[in-house]
């Protein structure tokens with residue numbers, strides 16, 4: 424008769440790292456960036472293809488963050504792309520005309 428019940432290893436609970444794990448989240452280096460300088464250095468923009476003249480131009484974000492705005496470099500047609508609250512993530516636009 425073979426005793427196949429004897430497997431004491433499977434019943435031993437092995438817990439490593441007992442006690443509360445303490446994470447040190449006191450790194451505040453990210454908070455110390457000069458926000459004003461950074462926002463001026465890299466102003467967000469959208470790339471837009473102006474179909475009227477087949478020219479590519481950039482729409483720069485307005486200071487009030489409500490839209491991207493710019494003009495066709497050739498004919499001066501104005502274009503304004505509102506910044507939606509949903510945030511499509513679309514970074515490239517084309518005009519229809």
Ligand SMILES: [Zn+2]
Nearest residue numbers: 475476495498
């Ligand atoms: Zn144009």
